[in-house]
Amino acid sequence: MPSREELKTAVCRAIDARRDEIIALGETIFRQPELGFKEHRTAELIARTFRDLGLSCETGLAITGVKAGLAGRSAGPTVCIMGELDSILVRDHFQADPVTGAAHACGHNAQLAMMVGAGMGLLGAGAMGHLDGRVVLFAVPAEEYVEVEYRLGLRREGKLGLLGGKQELVRLGALDDVDMAMMIHTTSTPEDRKFALSASSNGFLAKQARFLGREAHAGGAPHKGVNALNAANLALTAIQHQRETFRDEDSVRVHPIITRGGDLVNVIPHDVRVELYVRAKTAEAMADASARVDRALKAGALAIGATVEITTVPGYLPLANDANLAELFTANAAALVGAAEIVRVGHRAGSTDMGDITQIMPALHPYTGGAVGTGHGRDYHVADPEQGYINGAKAMAMTVVDLLHDGAGEARRVLNAARPPMTKQQYLDYMDRAFAETTFSG
Numbered sequence: 001m002p003s004r005e006e007l008k009t010a011v012c013r014a015i016d017a018r019r020d021e022i023i024a025l026g027e028t029i030f031r032q033p034e035l036g037f038k039e040h041r042t043a044e045l046i047a048r049t050f051r052d053l054g055l056s057c058e059t060g061l062a063i064t065g066v067k068a069g070l071a072g073r074s075a076g077p078t079v080c081i082m083g084e085l086d087s088i089l090v091r092d093h094f095q096a097d098p099v100t101g102a103a104h105a106c107g108h109n110a111q112l113a114m115m116v117g118a119g120m121g122l123l124g125a126g127a128m129g130h131l132d133g134r135v136v137l138f139a140v141p142a143e144e145y146v147e148v149e150y151r152l153g154l155r156r157e158g159k160l161g162l163l164g165g166k167q168e169l170v171r172l173g174a175l176d177d178v179d180m181a182m183m184i185h186t187t188s189t190p191e192d193r194k195f196a197l198s199a200s201s202n203g204f205l206a207k208q209a210r211f212l213g214r215e216a217h218a219g220g221a222p223h224k225g226v227n228a229l230n231a232a233n234l235a236l237t238a239i240q241h242q243r244e245t246f247r248d249e250d251s252v253r254v255h256p257i258i259t260r261g262g263d264l265v266n267v268i269p270h271d272v273r274v275e276l277y278v279r280a281k282t283a284e285a286m287a288d289a290s291a292r293v294d295r296a297l298k299a300g301a302l303a304i305g306a307t308v309e310i311t312t313v314p315g316y317l318p319l320a321n322d323a324n325l326a327e328l329f330t331a332n333a334a335a336l337v338g339a340a341e342i343v344r345v346g347h348r349a350g351s352t353d354m355g356d357i358t359q360i361m362p363a364l365h366p367y368t369g370g371a372v373g374t375g376h377g378r379d380y381h382v383a384d385p386e387q388g389y390i391n392g393a394k395a396m397a398m399t400v401v402d403l404l405h406d407g408a409g410e411a412r413r414v415l416n417a418a419r420p421p422m423t424k425q426q427y428l429d430y431m432d433r434a435f436a437e438t439t440f441s442g
Contacts, residue, residue, distance in 0.1 A: 014124030036142030076133030107186030117393025225268030235300025
């Protein structure tokens, strides 16, 4: 039986042998961006790629998810490698879809290439015949929490239960056979070097506020109206004045946009809509900040005599990377690029539905360099394919070898040490409670 290091070397060679295919896959996906729960072309491409590798796969999971399994020589823990199918909406991006405005300005195309590349390495090296356990390659939908109205519509139609892709896969039981998970996100931040590992990141709740007033002639009889835009503006000002009450250690972020500000300039706005996220480091801090925001929204309505309808939907829970998985991954990443190119970045204020996965199982979500431009900006793309596509695939495949080699001892160590905050049922109960609708009339 080959040693652990011999298997890792063979896996990396197998990835190198298919380097051009892996990069081409990432670039093809980059040129055909699709928004969440609409990633049909991308899902079909991934399914076709799996089949070309000799893998059977499940499709249509949480609408567009694609899942394939690689069996080891004997039963054991299951390690899931994920890649996200969706893109973000950046109409000015140089590779944006001219119709939808979708663009891969967050690097999910690279995630899919790395996930497939890791599978190519394990298969090409014949590694699974020497490992105890199973690997799942999972292309998951809808990480970007966008088009909330559209997703709520799917929920009303019974096509969706939760609004994030990994959340919905948990609800549907598509991850019930998975014991631990990992994926890599690209980064264009120079300080992140070639690989970066955070300890944690924020979760969030999403809110929509609809301010309802009374229309009237804006010039001739404004006194006969109730200006919903004024109510919204006062509410946003009240939120600003709450900021000094948020504790620094909770890493609270509140960021609203007005999605409808009125119909005509000479008509008093009577239907104004605000969408916002409330982010924080813990579920408790999220709930506290959410209550303060609701109070501010109601205050705006009260001051003007308007009505506000507040809809709160669960966003993502905070991410907490598993320390033992991080230790294994870091050693493999350092073997590829040198220890000086690996950094620890502490807590991050952004959010990901990988946080939800870390609530119920050990999971890891590191970052790889190789991208340039502004994240979620018009110029973001992978400029260094060796780092953005290939090294990430190698690092994950090498970590799988560590986990499942020699009776899957490392995987069992990870599982024995892990203390996920929630069971699956507790998680689903929390998500159910997070949906809330409130109407307040001033």
